[in-house]
Amino acid sequence: xxxxxxxxxxxxxxxxxxxxxxxxxxxxxxxxxxxxxxxxxxxxxxxxxxxxxxxxxxxxxxxxxxxxxxxxxxxxxxxxxxxxxxxxxxxxxxxxxxxxxxxxxxxxxxxxxxxxxxxxxxxxxxxxxxxxxxxxxxxxxxxxxxxxxxxxxxxxxxxxxxxxxxxxxxxxxxxxxxxxxxxxxxxxxxxxxxxxxxxxxxxxxxxxxxxxxxxxxxxxxxxxxxxxxxxxxxxxxxxxxxxxxxxxxxxxxxxxxxxxxxxxxxxxxxxxxxxxxxxxxxxxxxxxxxxxxxxxxxxxxxxxxxxxxxxxxxxxxxxxxxxxxxxxxxxxxxxxxxxxxxxxxxxxxxxxxxxxxxxxxxxxxxxxxxxxxxxxxxxxxxxxxxxxxxxxxxxxxxxxxxxxxxxxxxxxxxxxxxxxxxxxxxxxxxxxxxxxxxxxxxxxxxxxxxxxxxxxxxxxxxxxxxxxxxxxxxxxxxxxxxxxxxxxxxxxxxxxxxxxxxxxxxxxxxxxxxxxxxxxxxxxxxxxxxxx
Numbered sequence: 001x002x003x004x005x006x007x008x009x010x011x012x013x014x015x016x017x018x019x020x021x022x023x024x025x026x027x028x029x030x031x032x033x034x035x036x037x038x039x040x041x042x043x044x045x046x047x048x049x050x051x052x053x054x055x056x057x058x059x060x061x062x063x064x065x066x067x068x069x070x071x072x073x074x075x076x077x078x079x080x081x082x083x084x085x086x087x088x089x090x091x092x093x094x095x096x097x098x099x100x101x102x103x104x105x106x107x108x109x110x111x112x113x114x115x116x117x118x119x120x121x122x123x124x125x126x127x128x129x130x131x132x133x134x135x136x137x138x139x140x141x142x143x144x145x146x147x148x149x150x151x152x153x154x155x156x157x158x159x160x161x162x163x164x165x166x167x168x169x170x171x172x173x174x175x176x177x178x179x180x181x182x183x184x185x186x187x188x189x190x191x192x193x194x195x196x197x198x199x200x201x202x203x204x205x206x207x208x209x210x211x212x213x214x215x216x217x218x219x220x221x222x223x224x225x226x227x228x229x230x231x232x233x234x235x236x237x238x239x240x241x242x243x244x245x246x247x248x249x250x251x252x253x254x255x256x257x258x259x260x261x262x263x264x265x266x267x268x269x270x271x272x273x274x275x276x277x278x279x280x281x282x283x284x285x286x287x288x289x290x291x292x293x294x295x296x297x298x299x300x301x302x303x304x305x306x307x308x309x310x311x312x313x314x315x316x317x318x319x320x321x322x323x324x325x326x327x328x329x330x331x332x333x334x335x336x337x338x339x340x341x342x343x344x345x346x347x348x349x350x351x352x353x354x355x356x357x358x359x360x361x362x363x364x365x366x367x368x369x370x371x372x373x374x375x376x377x378x379x380x381x382x383x384x385x386x387x388x389x390x391x392x393x394x395x396x397x398x399x400x401x402x403x404x405x406x407x408x409x410x411x412x413x414x415x416x417x418x419x420x421x422x423x424x425x426x427x428x429x430x431x432x433x434x435x436x437x438x439x440x441x442x443x444x445x446x447x448x449x450x451x452x453x454x455x456x457x458x459x460x461x462x463x464x465x466x467x468x469x470x471x472x473x474x475x476x477x478x479x480x481x482x483x484x485x486x487x488x489x490x491x492x493x494x495x496x497x498x499x500x501x502x503x504x505x506x507x508x509x510x511x512x513x514x515x516x517x518x519x520x521x522x523x524x525x526x527x528x529x530x531x532x
Contacts, residue, residue, distance in 0.1 A: 027111030029059070035075060037062050038106065047111050049092060059109075064089045071109070074100045080107045086114055095119075133170070134280055140164055141284055148295040154178070154264070157295050158190035161267055161288075166193030171271045172249050173199055176257075177206075177215060178265035179434070186215060186266065196247035198270060201240045211237040215266045218254035222263050224286055225254040229274035244270070251276035255285045259293035262401040262434070267292070297401060310421045311428045312407070312447045315395065317416035318440030322370040322390050323351070328414030329364055332356040336409035337385065338480045339396055340473060347390045347397050348498060350377070350480040358384035370394070377482050377489035385489060387481060387498065395439045402431045471513035474499060478510060 021028055027044030031037055035058050040050060054062045060072055066087040074081045080102035088095050095118040099110040144164045151157045158176035165174035173193025177186035186206050191199060205213050214225040214235060227233045228251035230244045236252070244250065251271040257264040267289065271277070277285075317324055327334045333354050340348040353361050358376045365374035365388050373389040390397070399406055399420050408419040418441075422428045432443050467475070477498055482489025496506040 027109075029062070029109040029111070031059050031075065031107045031109060033105065033107075035059050044111050047092075047094070047096065047113055048089075063109075064091045066090075071098055071100065075107065086118070088118075130278055130280075134278070134284075136168075137170060137281055137284060140168055140170070141288055144288060145291050148291055151295055151299055153299055154296050155189060157292060157299065158265075159192075161292060162190040162192035165267070165269055166191065171269050171276075172196070172247070174267060174269045175199065175202075176265060176267050179219065186219065189265070193270075194247075196249070197243040198240065198247045198249045201237070201243035202268065205237040205240055208237070211239075213237060213240065213268075214252050214254040215268045218256045218266050219263050222256050222258060224256065224282055224289065226277055226282060227252045227254075228276060248272050250274045253277050253282070253285060255289040257289050257293040257296060259290075259297045259401045262293075262398055264293050264296045310423065310449055312449050313404075313420045313422060313428070313432055313443065314445040315418045315420065315432075315435060315441040316444050317395060317411070317418060318442075319414045320440040321411070321416060322368060322394055323349070323388075323409075323411045324414055324416045326361075326365055326368055326371075326388075327411040327416070329368075330356050330361060331413055332361075333410060333412040336396075336406065336411075338476070339400065339406060340477050340480065341397070341400055342389070342499075345391060345393070345397070346372070347394065347400070348477065348480075349388045349390055349396070350385060351388055352385050353383040356383055358386055361386050375490075375494065378485070385482065387490075389498075393438070395435055395441050398435055398438055402434065404431065466516045466519070467513055471509050471516070474506060474509040475513045475517075478506075 021039065021041045024041055024043060027047045028039075028041045029037055029044050030039040037054055037057055037059055040054050040062070044050065045054065048062070048064055050062055059075060063071055065072075066089050068085075068087055070083065070085045070087060074083050080100065082100055082102055084097070084099040086095055086097045094113055095115045097112045097114045101108045101110070144161055147160045147164070148157060151160060161176055162174050165171055171193065173191065173195045175191035175195075176189045178189055179186060188203070202213060202215070205211050206216070212235075214227050217235070218225045225235075227236055230236060230250045230252055231241050233241070236244075244252075249270045249272060251273055253269040253271075253276075255267040255269070257266060267285075269277075269285075319325060319328060323334055323336070330353075335352045335354075337350040337352055339350070342348050358379050362374040362376050365371045365386065370390055371388055372391040373387075375387045377385040377387050395418060396406060396409070399418070402422075405421045406418060407421055408417075410417055422431055428446070432446075435441050436443050464472075474495075478484065478490075478495050481495050481498065483492070483495050492503050492506055496503045499506065501509075
């Protein structure tokens with residue numbers, strides 16, 4: 001049959017249209033003027049999960065419902081409104097693009113699945129929003145970190161953190177707590193924001209020994225704790241969950257304030273969203289906790305350095321310490337010459353030994369689980385000096401992280417005594433309690449001592465300002481390792497190995513540090529001479 005004859009017979013044209021309708025890659029429905037589905041192709045059946053009796057049923061019975069119901073609204077009334085829209089259909093769990101085209105006798109509805117496209121758009125939008133939020137958070141954190149550099153006390157540090165976090169639109173409120181003296185209980189140092197009933201519930205839970213808050217877990221474990229959504233978490237006391245639900249608080253973050261192995265306190269941050277803290281945000285907050293912990297330690301060190309009086313604390317050390325264990329094994333007396341921190345949990349200890357073979361001491365030290373390396377620096381007829389790398393929590397490391405200075409330390413046949421200087425502020429008792437609680441250490445004496453301001457002190461202060469931390473560490477390590485003695489107790493290669501640097505880098509830092517030492521010494525001598 002010719003093409004012309006096909007056009008002259010309407011039934012033939014209709015059959016051709018039906019054929020194309022069934023093969024169409026998009027869904028198509030024909031709807032009569034009274035709302036009855038007169039035809040539907042296979043693609044449409046699949047997209048809307050239509051049943052076999054779709055043809056002959058009303059469009060309202062065949063087509064699933066959406067929240068907006070835009071399709072049924074378009075077909076209401078005496079005339080059909082031509083329109084196109086994208087809507088989510090819950091029963092299908094799909095996004096559909098629907099187009100309505102009307103003629104005098106019937107309406108055609110075109111349907112396409114745009115779920116993948118919509119999901120991609122939503123993912124991109126989430127990423128855009130998260131990026132914007134992250135940028136705001138990083139700005140806030142940058143302001144906090146900049147402010148922490150100049151902070152002079154833990155109270156100032158706590159207020160800075162709370163003000164910057166609690167008074168932003170990002171979070172509902174924030175609070176900072178520290179361990180109470182002589183116990184594991186947390187006490188508030190600062191709080192800011194819309195605390196509502198949630199903060200009161202947190203405070204009550206801190207006093208309840210039968211429950212544990214995220215903040216207490218963060219202090220105990222030394223790791224950041226994230227709870228979201230709050231209402232569904234069994235890690236949070238029920239009273240806090242109920243109060244949070246009433247206040248619209250649905251996420252919590254507890255950030256430990258860390259320096260080395262010591263946890264100074266914790267920051268609790270509460271937000272309204274059910275997923276308020278992304279992985280990237282948590283990483284940024286971990287950095288905040290570490291910097292704040294460092295700032296607290298630095299403030300304590302600064303107070304000790306500038307104070308004209310010091311609190312001298314004496315501790316008796318039991319046999320659980322690495323050096324007391326070593327002295328017991330040797331049945332000998334060990335004197336601590338000095339320590340150099342090596343990272344968060346490692347301490348380089350320089351120990352002098354009396355009435356013992358230092359080679360035996362070095363070998364015996366390596367059999368101790370808490371000692372990673374040992375090296376003989378100097379040997380004499382009555383003993384010598386040994387360098388010991390300690391890699392486990394010790395009173396010495398805790399004292400250093402708390403801002404104390406070890407003045408004297410000796411260990412004899414399984415017992416020891418450490419004399420420590422702390423700045424004479426309200427933290428002394430807290431720090432003493434921390435050392436006693438975390439180690440087998442007994443507080444035995446405290447003495448307030450005047451520290452005279454001498455030219456030597458001023459000389460040391462001037463050097464502290466001139467030397468970089470790296471130069472100070474290199475000079476101190478080389479000095480304690482008898483690098484400057486004649487004959488040398490350590491070679492440049494051995495000192496460099498202690499510090500994990502090359503020999504050329506060691507010599508560079510030594511020369512730079514020695515130059516600054518000479519500059520400060522000669523400047524001081526010149527000023528003293530001119531004063532006379």
